Amino acid sequence: MVNSAVGEKSPARKAIAAAQRVVVKVGSSSLTTAEGGLDHERLDALVGTLATQAEAGKQLVLVSSGAIAAGIAPLGLRGRPRDLATQQAAASVGQQALAHAYATSFARHHLTVGQVLLTTDDVVRRSHYRNARRTLKRLLALGAMPVVNENDTVATAEIRFGDNDRLAALVAHLVSAEAMILLSDVDALYDGDPRNEDSSVVPEVTSAADMAGVSVTSTGTSGLGTGGMASKVEAARVARSAGIPVLLTSAELAARALDGADVGTAFEATGAHLSARRFWLAHAASARGRLHLDEGAVAAVVKRRRSLLAAGVTGLEGAFEGGDVVELAGPSGAVVARGVVAYDAGELPDLIGRSSHELPPEQRREVVHADDLVAVR
Template identity: 70%
Template sequence: MSTRAAVAGARLVVVKVGSSSLTTAEGGLDPARLDALVDAVAARRAAGSQVVLVSSGAIAAGLAPLGLARRPRDLATQQAAASVGQIALGHAYVASFGRYSLRVGQVLLTADDIVRRSHYRNAQRTLTRLLALGAVPVVNENDTVATEEIRFGDNDRLAALVAHLIGADALVLLSDVDALYDGDPRLGAARRIAEVAGESDVEGVRAGAVGASGLGTGGMASKLAAARLAAAAGVPVLLAAASDAPQALGPADVGTAFAPTGRRLTSRRFWLAYAADATGTLTLDDGAVAAVVDRRRSLLAPGITTVKGDFQAGDVVELATLTGKVIARGITNFDAAELPALIGHPPQPLPADRRREVVHADDLVPLTRTT
């Protein structure tokens, strides 16, 4: 099955829409644009699919009501704008989906809700239950309380995480750009990339970091990163213009299609690989790298050369090669302070309580292969 056919036939779809696709240049919500998006989502629902909508726009929607001429730079004003804008955005979605007798459930998340395993599972249960009850979950970053330290940075990454969180069959990223280009299409001479089968197809792509409107925070760089993340976890992705939403959520014959490049991971292993914060790094010798990545073995103390970070048993750590390349992530069984006395020693002469694996194979996710 082609990637586009997989997107078109997906039973559970995550759809992400950016601020610039929902608001006017002055910062207020654009009812016509929002209704057009809802029309496309409702049509996909009527065709038999479940849809989770990851929507930006809260801060942008709060600008005009607060008399702000542009997106604020300081965090406090961003939070204030979001608190006003979230109400406006939620009300607009309730009214628009109400035209189709569809219920809406708002889910506000911070990065902390994804990083913490217990919060991750709670978010998963909430979204799953909303879908089972026939509602359309509308997910957004909780900008009213998120600090710089716990922000996703953009809703593209949030959408990719949500896609795996709920076991989605496809991710559709909608923005003000109609496809992926190898340069800025506004400057001319940029080549449109219709299909991405692997990393070689995006080599040399120069993706901008800021959206064209200035209202959003993503830009093409974040969309490309989100598409890669989802594809690496086995989720097909379609990147298209919000104005092409009917086609993107219909035959999927627009935009750029990203084929899955990795295997589906369990929810727990995906969290470990992509969502959890790593609090330290263990550098491995070549033998340990081969054992962990290629033979999927547990990590033992003799294979560790250096320890960095301040972590405790049960924390997530990165595993790196001697050259610094991160090749895996795992949950450590030791505190950082315990490891220097253990590394380089064969496990047998150590006390019985110190012979256990530093990272057990069941708690370890390779991110690359050495062969």
Template identity: 75%
Template sequence: MTLAGVSRTRRAVAAAGRVVVKVGSSSLTTAQGGLDPSRLDALVDAVAARCAAGSQVVLVSSGAIAAGLAPLGLARRPKDLATQQAAASVGQLTLAHAYANSFGRYSLTVGQVLLTADDVVRRAHYRNAQRTFSRLLALGAVPVVNENDTVATEEIRFGDNDRLAALVAHLVGADALVLLSDVDALYDGDPRVPGARRVTEVEGAADVSDVKAGSVGASGLGTGGMASKLAAARLAAAAGVPVLLAGSFDAARALGPADVGTAFAVTGPRLSARRFWLGYATDTNGRLVLDDGAVAAVAGRRRSLLAAGITAVEGTFEAGDVVELADASGAVVARGVVAHDAAELPALIGRKTADLPPDHRREIVHADDLVPLPPL
């Protein structure tokens, strides 16, 4: 396939001036858990070529825990958090050193950025991370990002680096996201089973409605699997970032003509940093269930949510918290900053604004503090 014959999405990925590239543990390590220098060098070759072509690249790299297994004498990825953190502590040094040496072959400087979910959930941390990435890229460095597994707890983990990559893609204002896997593309089932169909272009939800993606990587070294990659690709595409999912062994072509793997077309507008944070990065503390009219107004026309359109209140939250807005079936259609405490709302729901007490005659969620969400 030549570049002239590929989709508009692939052309956008190939021409992107700023690219986030994510690579998983299984693409960098051996079955025993140690780093595979030849695989890492091949990845760096592809990234360096893209940099030489004029693009800025942010590399989101798994592999710290896996890289720490062999030095600690561990036969497999540990399940308990404390041992995972210990392995990450050893492995992060190994991984960073390997990247620094490999990129050094091209006189490229590497900067390590370790993030926890708290760094994107908290607005001030989010903005600080943006400034750090911006300065690293302006200075010509290649940021290498990983979840800070040495300090992350179950309550603040991203869960997998695929979602982290999607969040970073928007945080840095990337023009494209490339997810590299140990599978060459998205399939509608297990690619190891005969009859699985390869999906080459995803224009919207209908193109992946029949996909049954697994949740665990085949190697046992990673945490994501195809399900997390699919979710991350759709998240990024919904927020205005085109995505290419390809095999790590095809990294040179994925970062070159982009004529391999599965391309995900943009399905939503590029959001401001604040609206992206509100819609996708921050935690929610409760849920408001809406009637059909309110769903149409909020999700379809991005109007403020009024008390008359609410049918139920779930969870415990305070004014100023972010809540989910859901339809009668439970599907989340938007997120927004609620203007009332949860304890106040039961007495207000279903009532017209004119019938409310004077001190409660305001929007429940104002349109300026609301982000409709496309189906994921």
């Protein structure tokens, strides 16, 4: 939905223009050549834009893809490798080149770069999550420019973010960002393939209705990255659900995007800013199992924000332990919430479906306490 008032910005664009702490994510295709290797001209242009914003007083965190793509040409590879070992080898070469290029380019603007490499383990584990949060915020306080990337050199298939769009959304919450900018090789979200003439730009996303009929791809067009429009839309959903507006556009329009200009697609924030713990529960932590709930328990947990009691549990999946994060699913099987379970999986079969007064005193505690619950959409 576009604001009909001439020259008036949407709430999302106003918020983005006013934001003083912004996470900017740039994709591989915007930093590298088609053959692999860094495109220093485009990297320098992006750095110049970010430096101008930093000089104006904004705090920026750059989430940058490109490590694997930057290692393709130096290693003589024909294209992006598919096997994990070669991807890690390319990342080990490309990450060094990428970090050096950023440090050199930002130094021309008298800005210091702090490289931060993350795997999902750094946000899935609660203690690591807190450490990453402290490190990033301290870098900003010291006036450095954090440059974040997934640690592709050591990340395995089991512990990968999968794409840096999701990583950017997690980082945006880690640093309490007021806006997130997603930069790619496409200038906006389209309702179809942007290469087709009959596809139209979706200028604003304020609700699910604005996404009706929109078809997005799960892979990028350049062949160098792992993301695609689907991953960007999902990253925008995660960020906006935590109160962070998002702008999606091309790297060439980065300067205008950061100024809140009428470019790209703006995603309006839909939820309040979540506490670090609740965001971690909702989006970062790995679920170790699943509890199935009856309709009454779903209403209590989701609508009334009550604790989950054994009486409302109808079944369970997984080999979780007390203190693990589990998903809570309704009768249809759809996940409605996530939370920290108080019992081991082996303890619950004798408890589920029973009222508290039917249980021994030592087993009358909540299955998942309200303070350790968060509804998911």
